[in-house]
Amino acid sequence: MAVKKPKPYEIGELDQYLFGQGNHYEIYKKLGAHKAKKGKKEGVYFAVWAPHARSVSVVGDFNEWNMEANPMERAEPLGIYTCFIPDVKEYDLYKFCVETYQGEFVFKADPFGNYAELRPGTASRVADLTKITWTDNVWLENRKTWKHTEQPMSIYEAHIGSWKRHPGREDDGFYNYREFAKECVNYLKDMGYTHVELIGIAEHPFDGSWGYQVIGYFAPTSRYGTPEDFAWMVNYFHRNKIGVILDWVPAHFPRDIHGLADFDGTPTYEYADPKKGEHPDWGTKIFDYGKNEVRNFLISNALFWVEQFHVDGLRVDAVASMLYLDYGKQDGQWVANKYGGNKNLEAIDFFKHLNSVVLGRNPGALMIAEESTAWPKVTGSVEDDGLGFSLKWNMGWMHDFTEYMKLDPYFRKDHHYQMTFAMSYAHSENYILVLSHDEVVHLKCSMLNKMPGLGFDKYANLKVGYAFMMGHAGKKLLFMGQEFAQLREWSEERELDWFLLAEDEHRQVQNWVRDLLHLYKRNKAMYEMDDSWDGFEWINADDASRSIFSFVRHSRGKKKNLLFVCNFTPMARDDYRVGVPRKKQYKLIMNSDDEQYGGKGEERPEIYKAVKKECDGRPFSFAYKLPPYGVAIFEF
Incomplete structure (x- = not known):
């Protein structure tokens, strides 16, 4: 007997099988909320994975948030709930009402939702990504043959909400994605950067988390506009020959009641054992990398950003916290692996799978590890038992460099090795030298105020430090504001201190960085043999x-x-x-x-x-x- 073929938006038997195996790389096209047509009726097809729920219904603007109006149908064996609701419009608000096995009702944002209500609201919004148009085909074709080991990479790390703001507005005054793209492109082209790396893009409830506690993994944050606006921004960067990298957070997620935590009344996305499933220091949940559906959620999310939104790379946050079972934990707070060690074997396999798939399907894309330990072969090939990343942040260099630069010059002679040590291991991985946002917050001072001395000495110290960084082997990353010697620490609550550029000293540092960046970009000696x-x-x-x-x-x-x-x-x-x-x-x-x-x-x-x-x-x-x-x- 012939098996009924599902409609393009419906969850079929093959979809369930692949998702259950952890290999449905485009599951985001099936789960979530998608515009659909049933018969002559237009509406939205909703689908959500909630394996231990008693029941699930869709509530939203379209049914006056009535829990009984639109019940969903359960499909076995995975526990995926689906329903079609006619006449739902784009940008309508909705949530999933999940009845737990204890008989309680919780209202959850859509894990696969593409757009979210502006905080403090917590609902998802219906969005139609199929209507997005792209004109960056030349960039994408060139990306297929682009090799990061042989090309310049000078990365401007930026946070849209605090780069610039509109003064005097009653709201936050944020630039939207399109405004940011236009102004930032002009600035990056003038300065000589090749890439922008954006933090805080995936939807998150709390501004102060800087986007490192994610609720909407498939949703560009609504703080700066719609998904269409976000796509326009990426397209505009590409049309101007600037690559786009996003921070990506597969290590943990927050406990917010509307998010992934205990999604169906049980630990669905997180490890069930609190000793494996919680970060005591961060107060967050840890993804269960041993569960096929969870691995699939994360891998398809990485592919979503690269393939649907044309992003050129993902900087993977907190890799060390995933690799080590005892990361940030005291004795008695963690569980050893089956061999008695502290390595998370499931996370290791996840990274190998993730990087093989993302980079295998997308030649020229980048997977970048923020990994702070001496874990071997982070950028080694999976075939050689490496993790398969393209590049790794060089946290050791960053630590040695900043500690040396803080010293009074009289004492530097006793710490000379701190500036030469990184070259002894520079080719053990493919490195990026980073002076990131983490180095200019939490009372660490701005880069300028790390420097010893007063007046001329401070600025001169910073300039010689930047020159050494640009000349050293490795790609480059500098957080916004440090290129013109920002005085204050960075805060997400205000824009950068652009007014400083009215002062000679800050303009002169900016001139120095600009000319170093252009020197770097136009001289192959600075980058084409970084790995040799x-x-x-x-x-x-x-x-x-x-x-x-x-x-x-x-x-x-x-x-x-x-x-x-x-x-x-x-x-x-x-x-x-x-x-x-x-x-x-x-x-x-x-x-x-x-x-x-x-x-x-x-x-x-x-x-x-x-x-x-x-x-x-x-x-x-x-x-x-x-x-x-x-x-x-x-x-x-």
């Missing part, structure tokens, strides 16, 4: 007594190379001699002493000829007048 020792060469990594670092970045074939000299003390070196690889001419292309960067503007030669004089273990060298906190970048 052939791309980086220390000239002198051991000049601790003077706290000076010199190194070369090589392009493939060494056709065009850059020499960096960075002085981390206020001591001028009027005849600083640097060893060089070859007897060539060295052209000064960036000099921190230029007036546009806040220097004295002293005239100096543009070309320096290496002579046969040993220095730094090299047969050739040349001398240069290196100012206090001076940076000199030469091309040869």
Whole structure:
């Protein structure tokens, strides 16, 4: 007997089978709320997974929130509830009314909903993603052959709600997605960034969580507009040749009653055992990575952002908290794995599956791990027992760099290794060097106010630090506001202090960062061999007594190379001699002493000829007048 073929929007037997196996990668097209037509009636088809519920109904604007008006039909064996409701309109509010096995009724937002009521409201909204139009096909075609290991990546980490705001408005004054896109694109093109990384996009109830406690995994936050507005923003970035990365949070979710927690009256999405299913420090729930349907929920969500909304990459938050069963827990608060260890074997398998599928289906897309431990092969291939990520945040470099930069220059000679250590492991993973939002909150100070000294010293310290970061191996990420030396710590409650750009010192730091970013983007030596020792060469990594670092970045074939000299003390070196690889001419292309960067503007030669004089273990060298906190970048 022939099996009845389900309509495109309906849940069929094959859908249930694949979802139960954890392999229904487009389940978001079936679960949730989707515009549909039954006979001649137009309406919405609703579907939700609630395996232990006694019953589920849909309540909303269209039925006056009546629990009995639109009961859903249960499909076995998974416990997926469905119903078609005619005449439901786009943007109508709705929730699922779930009757638990104890006979209680809870009202839940749609786990697969594409749009949400603006907080403090907690309902979902019907949205039709099929009407979204895209014009970024050239970008997507080029992405298929784009290789992150060989291309520049300078990432501007941004939070839309606090980037800029409209003054004097009674509401929050947020820029909407379209307004943000237009202004931010102009800014990023001027500054020389290649990508924007957005935090706080998936729907979340509390502004102060910065989007790291998600309720609506499939919904761009309504704070800044509709899903269509969000798509317009991504499309606009792509049309202007800027990649879009989103923060993604598969590690945990909040306990809010309308969210995923105890969804059907039982631990549905989270581990049932509190020792596995709760973060004591964060007060959040941990996804059950051993449950096929939960893994499917997360993997299909990653694919949703990349394939439906054309996002170029996901930065995966709190990877370490997923890999270790005892992360943030005391003895007695966690359960060992079957071998008696602290590794979450189910999370490891999840990452391998996730990265294989997302990157296998989407060549050129990125999966980026925020992983803070020495876990091996985070960016190693799954076939070689790696986790399969494209890139990893280099948290070790960030820690060493910021600790060194905080020091009074007098004491830096005793901590010289903190700036050289990262190069000893720089090629063990594909790294991004990050100075993220986490480094400028919770009394950690802004980047500028981490710097020692007063006045000139603070700004000069920051500029030499940024130059070292840009020259070091690895992709780059800088949180918004730090490129112009924001004074205050970041707060999601206000816009950045753009007024500071009226002051010379802040404008000069911005000029410095802008020119470093453009230098990075136009010189292959800065990025095309990031994953090889052939791309980086220390000239002198051991000049601790003077706290000076010199190194070369090589392009493939060494056709065009850059020499960096960075002085981390206020001591001028009027005849600083640097060893060089070859007897060539060295052209000064960036000099921190230029007036546009806040220097004295002293005239100096543009070309320096290496002579046969040993220095730094090299047969050739040349001398240069290196100012206090001076940076000199030469091309040869």
